Each structure stands twice: as C-alpha cells, then as structure tokens.
Amino acid sequence: MRPTKKLGQNFVHDPNTVRRIVASAGLAESDVVLEVGPGLGSLTLALLPACRAVVAVEIDPVLAARLPRTVGERAPGLADRLTVVGADAMRISAEQLRVAGPPPTALVANLPYNVAVPVVLHLLAELPSLAHGLVMVQAEVADRMAAGPGNKVYGVPSVKAAWFAEMRRAGTVPRSVFWPVPNVDSALVAFTRRPAPADVDRGAVFAVVDAAFAQRRKTLRAALAGWAGSPAEAERVLAAAGVPATARGEQLSVADFARIAQAATP
Structure with a gap:
C-alpha cells in the first residue's frame, strides 16, 4: 500500500512515540478506546495492553482488512480486544459503534490532519460516553483547539471544543516519527469532558x-x-x-x- 494525501495518511512508526501517547492518555484498565485512523497499527498495538478494548475506525478498506492480521501476528494474546469498523469517522453513528461492543470511553488517535477538528467535534457530539482522550493533530490546530479567550488563535474550533470538554496542549511530536514525513509540525491535545452549559441548545x-x-x-x-x-x-x-x-x-x-x-x- 501507499499512503494517500487525500485521506491524510501519515503513519506513526516510532515505538517510543506510541508508548508516550498511551502513557499520556491516562487510560484505565476499564476504558474502551476509540481509535480513528489506525493505519498500520502501531498505536493500536500500544493501546491494547493498556485498556479493556480498542474499537478502531478505519476508512481505508485495505488497512481495515489488514489490521486484525497485524495484531494477530504481533500480539496474539490481545487480538480478542480489537474490533475494526470500516467507516468514515466524520459520519459514524453511535448505533454503528454499538454493534461493535460497549460504548467507547476514551478517544486516542493520530487524526488525519485535514479533518481533525470536525472529527473530534462530531465524535464528542455523537458519543456522550467519551469521557476523555488524547489526539495527535497539526501543531497549529492543537493551538487553536486549546486556546482560551483573548488568545490570538482563539476562534470557532476553540469555542466549539470548549462546549464539550476542557482542552489542553499535551506536548509536541517530531516529524521524523511519521511515514511519510509530513511538512507540518504535530502536537498532542488532551481533553476531559465537562457538562455543557445548561438550558440552551x-x-x-x-x-x-x-x-x-x-x-x-x-x-x-x-x-x-x-x-x-x-x-x-x-x-x-x-x-x-x-x-x-x-x-x-x-x-x-x-x-x-x-x-x-x-x-x-x-
């Protein structure tokens, strides 16, 4: 397979980076993790030992079909914790994920940079069970998602993300850990869901x-x-x-x- 720009495919291949992401995500053994765009499975393999189950949503049918085999070969004892759903995370519904098993409680993902904000907002709206998470996005997008009032990059993504959760920047990620190497910097954003303002649509x-x-x-x-x-x-x-x-x-x-x-x- 070859990564496609259309799907925003830049795969993490560095083991230390995926271990760092999982450690920073603050997962509990009881968490059901939703991973969007698992790609080659590097992050998936790091997530499986740290939680109850992983539901991987992959739009690329070739990668979706290959992921269970990858986990079966490299972590056979954990293969039963993985469910792969072939779907577009921008449009996936709670009902589609309900078929996959228990509702996800955490979102941990290396998101396609061209749709990162819409995906996060859609999933937080569609899945009230998502209590916390950690996503890797373009550094500038991370700044906007975590910005507060008065910040020069504070804008629509900042406010809409704040409706659902408290967002904070959680570190940077070097370009060298991706294949292919992107021409933008990357960063991590952690979030914790909080109650939305009451009595208003x-x-x-x-x-x-x-x-x-x-x-x-x-x-x-x-x-x-x-x-x-x-x-x-x-x-x-x-x-x-x-x-x-x-x-x-x-x-x-x-x-x-x-x-x-x-x-x-x-």
Whole structure:
C-alpha cells in the first residue's frame, strides 16, 4: 500500500512515540478506546495492553482488512480486544459503534490532519460516553483547539471544543516519527469532558459562534447584526446577556456565547 494525501495518511512508526501517547492518555484498565485512523497499527498495538478494548475506525478498506492480521501476528494474546469498523469517522453513528461492543470511553488517535477538528467535534457530539482522550493533530490546530479567550488563535474550533470538554496542549511530536514525513509540525491535545452549559441548545450557541467569528474584527453589535436581524436587535440581545456590544468574539468564553443564544430565545 501507499499512503494517500487525500485521506491524510501519515503513519506513526516510532515505538517510543506510541508508548508516550498511551502513557499520556491516562487510560484505565476499564476504558474502551476509540481509535480513528489506525493505519498500520502501531498505536493500536500500544493501546491494547493498556485498556479493556480498542474499537478502531478505519476508512481505508485495505488497512481495515489488514489490521486484525497485524495484531494477530504481533500480539496474539490481545487480538480478542480489537474490533475494526470500516467507516468514515466524520459520519459514524453511535448505533454503528454499538454493534461493535460497549460504548467507547476514551478517544486516542493520530487524526488525519485535514479533518481533525470536525472529527473530534462530531465524535464528542455523537458519543456522550467519551469521557476523555488524547489526539495527535497539526501543531497549529492543537493551538487553536486549546486556546482560551483573548488568545490570538482563539476562534470557532476553540469555542466549539470548549462546549464539550476542557482542552489542553499535551506536548509536541517530531516529524521524523511519521511515514511519510509530513511538512507540518504535530502536537498532542488532551481533553476531559465537562457538562455543557445548561438550558440552551448547542446548535443555537454554535450559530452565534459562527456569526461572531465570521467577521471577527467587528464588534459583536455589528458581527451579530445578520444573525439577530439588525444591529439594534443584536445590541438588545447582548445587553440581555450581559455582554458589552463593543466586545469582540475573541474575548468571549463558551458560557458567554451560551448566554447570548439563551437571551435570543423567544
């Protein structure tokens, strides 16, 4: 097989790196780990001894078919802990994974860089059982996912990730541990799920977030005018939410955005 750029395939081949990832993931023996894009199986082999089971979601049919054989050859005593699901992680449902066994409690993965944020957000939304995890992504994406209000890279991914979990940067990964070697730097992001803001619809909050950052240089009164219907209505909603109309989206926490969405609800 040959790695394809279309699927974002850059495989980790260094044993020390996969051991470090597993150690940093803080897994318990009872955890059921969801691994997205297992590729050649290097991380899979490191995960199997550290948890109850691994559910590997692989979109590439050649790799999906080969992974059980790889584990059978290299870790035969742990082969019964592995379930491979041939699917697109961007679209996989809780029902599809329910067939594979107990609901996943942790996400540990070397994610395809071109879809890393959408995959994480989709899985956190689709699988409430995911309590924690550690993902490897492009370094710039890691910065955005873990950024807080006021940070220059704080934006839509930061706020939407914060809706589901507390995100933090958990280290860097050198380019040399991948095949093929990528032309970007990599980093680890750890997360721990937390309760979402109460009494407000996630879709409504995310609509406010999208509007606020679509014109991030503008004040919220101007940036939310289209979303609210007019600048005056945006100002009214912001006042009801206790958010200054002159603030900008990059200054607000996910709780602030939730209050805005709530104030706009009839």
